[in-house]
Amino acid sequence: VTIDNTKRQAIRERIASCIVRALSLNADPGDLLQEGLRLEQFFGFDSLAVLEVVVALEEEFGIEIEPERLELTLLSDLNRLADYVASRQGV
Amino acid sequence: MAIESAAERFPLSFHQESERDRWRKGITRPWLAVKDLIWLVYLFPARWLARLLPAGWMIELVQRLDPVAQLLIRGRKRVLLSRLELGLGSRAAAADIAQRYFRNALVRAGDDLILDRLVSGNGIRCLEFRGRKHLEEALAEGHGAILLTGHFFANRLAKCYLASLGFPPLSVRNSQSREPSSGRLGMRLVRPRYDAFLHSVIRDEVSIQDPECTLKILKRLRENGIVNIHLDVSVSSQFAMTSFLGNAHQLFPTGFLRIARRLKTPILPTLCLGNSRGIQIEIEERFPMTPADGERELYQNNLPGLIARLESQILRHPDQWELWIRI
Numbered sequence: 001v002t003i004d005n006t007k008r009q010a011i012r013e014r015i016a017s018c019i020v021r022a023l024s025l026n027a028d029p030g031d032l033l034q035e036g037l038r039l040e041q042f043f044g045f046d047s048l049a050v051l052e053v054v055v056a057l058e059e060e061f062g063i064e065i066e067p068e069r070l071e072l073t074l075l076s077d078l079n080r081l082a083d084y085v086a087s088r089q090g091v
Numbered sequence: 092m093a094i095e096s097a098a099e100r101f102p103l104s105f106h107q108e109s110e111r112d113r114w115r116k117g118i119t120r121p122w123l124a125v126k127d128l129i130w131l132v133y134l135f136p137a138r139w140l141a142r143l144l145p146a147g148w149m150i151e152l153v154q155r156l157d158p159v160a161q162l163l164i165r166g167r168k169r170v171l172l173s174r175l176e177l178g179l180g181s182r183a184a185a186a187d188i189a190q191r192y193f194r195n196a197l198v199r200a201g202d203d204l205i206l207d208r209l210v211s212g213n214g215i216r217c218l219e220f221r222g223r224k225h226l227e228e229a230l231a232e233g234h235g236a237i238l239l240t241g242h243f244f245a246n247r248l249a250k251c252y253l254a255s256l257g258f259p260p261l262s263v264r265n266s267q268s269r270e271p272s273s274g275r276l277g278m279r280l281v282r283p284r285y286d287a288f289l290h291s292v293i294r295d296e297v298s299i300q301d302p303e304c305t306l307k308i309l310k311r312l313r314e315n316g317i318v319n320i321h322l323d324v325s326v327s328s329q330f331a332m333t334s335f336l337g338n339a340h341q342l343f344p345t346g347f348l349r350i351a352r353r354l355k356t357p358i359l360p361t362l363c364l365g366n367s368r369g370i371q372i373e374i375e376e377r378f379p380m381t382p383a384d385g386e387r388e389l390y391q392n393n394l395p396g397l398i399a400r401l402e403s404q405i406l407r408h409p410d411q412w413e414l415w416i417r418i
Contacts, residue, residue: 070309
């Protein structure tokens with residue numbers, strides 16, 4: 001899915017804020033926006049953190065992540081996640 | 092048991108994964124232990140034999156080995172007796188239960204060897220299946236179902252039986268569990284082979300060491316599937332500790348309560364008994380989750396009630412609960 005860069009950036013920022021809130025991270029959402037950063041490092045030792053992230057993202061964007069897409073390759077890559085959210089929202 | 096009394100009976104303290112070893116340290120291992128040798132015999136000659144002999148003969152043979160096995164595990168029996176005495180509060184009952192416990196453990200080991208043949212030949216005999224309606228009602232809500240069990244010997248057979256009825260449960264398993272009676276060589280060389288064997292028996296499972304474990308559970312529940320979680324192991328990044336069956340430091344996982352709350356998934360306490368000669372399955376009504384704002388409150392309100400149910404299952408069928416020796 002090809003989306004407008006401005007829209008993609010806006011979604012990336014919303015995702016970053018959402019993750020910071022869901023995990024109560026002591027971090028600035030901007031920290032998550034660095035290119036090439038793997039989001040899984042923010043999930044830390046708590047394997048259930050990923051659950052909180054999934055639920056928070058779904059609530060934030062009003063989507064449901066399809067079961068077959070529930071994998072770390074999607075959830076730990078902000079760009080991929082932004083593209084996926086955009087495609088689910090029909091942006 | 093009412094929530095209040097269960098909470099008093101099982102007062103919880105909460106801990107993180109990194110603290111788990113504090114209660115498990117102090118195990119000094121020899122290089123090779125008797126258990127490692129038993130595993131070797133089990134994994135190779137016994138498994139080869141199981142492929143050749145008819146399933147019924149295999150179980151007959153295993154049962155005939157009972158006196159030899161009872162002799163080999165004298166040391167373990169002493170440990171078991173003391174744990175049973177502590178847990179049941181009765182010395183008189185302990186000896187008889189210990190005898191039956193080891194017989195059941197032996198038969199289960201034999202059942203594992205023939206499980207694939209029982210499955211492919213629809214050979215699992217279920218003598219009684221109570222609570223199928225509870226499972227169907229839970230699944231009708233569309234959020235999957237969590238079958239919450241203790242480690243009872245019949246679990247694997249029961250799960251295969253449920254799968255044959257169209258209710259395949261995903262097992263959540265600790266694939267790196269520490270085995271206190273294994274030697275260092277055994278842990279390094281034999282244990283991985285035993286784990287691989289168990290994986291071939293259980294099949295539909297996810298390891299808690301898998302980084303995608305939670306996602307796989309989520310996926311199964313989102314597909315309105317079934318996940319089997321054991322309550323009597325601390326396979327969780329967060330866990331609660333309380334006194335249980337005479338052990339002051341029994342660990343219980345808490346994560347499944349978070350999953351159930353987040354996904355609105357019903358938790359069904361389940362009991363599986365028996366062996367390949369016949370199993371019984373009992374799926375209870377969905378556990379009435381008490382709402383809570385915070386996580387601690389969620390655990391505090393619900394975990395003691397579930398622990399009380401598990402304790403009741405164990406006390407009713409002490410010879411069928413696998414973990415007496417590990418608690």
